[in-house]
Amino acid sequence: MQLRKVVLAMTVIVFVLSCGNDDGPGFELIPPQLLSDVVVEDEAALQAYLQTHFYNYEEFENPPADFDFQVVLDTIAGVNIDKRPLLQDVQSLTIEVSSEDFSLDDNETVPHTLYYLIAREGAGGMPTSADSTYIRYEGSLLNGTLFDATSDYTWQYLPFFLRGYSQAVSKFKVGDAIVENPDGTTEITNAGVGVVFIPSGLAYFNGSSNGIPSYSPLIFKITTGLYIPDTDYDGDGIPSILEDLNGDGDVTNDNTDAEREAAIRSPAFPNHLDPDDDEDGILTRDEIIIDAQGNITFPDDDNDGIPNYLDRDS
Structure with missing residues (x-):
């Protein structure tokens, strides 16, 4: 699965049109579709899928001795005509998506609904959408x-992946222990298992990657094994999830010093990747206080309501 920001740069599809010799080569730029139009199509497609497919819920409810706890999806038809549709088992999460997220100038903010199925609830903790998570998908x-898969667990720093994916993973609990088998291999016990159904506006939208066409809703089967609580990716002393200043669950769009970075022609780094969140030359770690128990205090020396680590004037 490629990084979202790489794919979002592909915003225009160019078709070469045949033209007369006098006209020279001609091109037609196909503008991206509106978020508000595509979300309707995606919702219809997801609803149709959830109504006409089921998962192997009977095996999860009464696991056979050799059951591998892998989700199998199939169509409700033939011998499976009486199976319970996915629509009765999934939960939903609605997320506001801005056209700016895809470098569009339509000034739209459109609610998108993703669906997730918890086939087996993990016995451990629950990561946030900004934690590093040990996952199989x-x-x-x-x-x-199929466009992508891992053969075993892999560490993922969730903000580096699709927005719908990272937010859905935060709804799953992880496993509770790592055990060693008699043959010397290890496994994670009681890991979370499920499926996520994502509209294109929470995925690649008008971009494409690894055989994924534009405007494609996606399905991810996931097994959540472990996670690092309070992941602090940039090592500035503040857990990444606490750098979600606007509270939308997406740390990639929170950048306190964007104007300053632009002024000095520096690459733009959102706060969760920036060890100096206000670009004042003092590291964020040196502008906060962390006590022996790990509690964080945010001093505000000039009492202007902005903590020092976000305030270039403090």
Whole structure:
């Protein structure tokens, strides 16, 4: 699964049109579709899928001795005509998406709904959308085409992945222990298992990657093994999730010193990747106080309501 920001740079599809010799080569720029239009199409497609497919819930409810706790999706038809549709098992999460997230100038903010199925609830803690998580996944299109998968668990810093994916993972608990098998291999016990169904506006939207066409809703089967609580990716002393200043669950759009970075022609770094969040030359770690128990205090020396680490004037 590629980083979202790489894919979002691909915002225009160019088609070469045949032209007469006098006209020279011609091009037609196809503008991106509106978020508000695509979300309706995606919701219809997801609803249709959830109504016509089921998962192997009977095995999860009464696990056979050799059950591997892997989700299997299938169509409700033939011998499976009486199966319970996914729509009865999924939960939903609605997230506001801005056209600016995809470098569009339509000034739209549109609610998008993703769906997630918890087939087995993990016995451990629950990561946030800004934590590093030890996870196994398989990604596919609604038609079943597989576009990505991991053969085993891998560490993912969730903000580096699709917004819908990272926010959905935060709804799953992880496992409770790492045990060693008689053959010397290890496994994570009681890991969370489930599926996530994501509209394109919470994925690649008008971009494409690894065989994923533009405007494609996506399915991810996931197994959540472990996570690092209070992940602090940039090492500035503040857990990444606390650098979500606007509270939308997405730390990639919180950048306190964006104007200053632009002024000095520096690359733009959101706060969760920036060890100096206000670009004042003093590291964030040196503008906060962390006690022996790990509690963080945010001094505000000039009492202007802005803590020192976000205030260039303090």
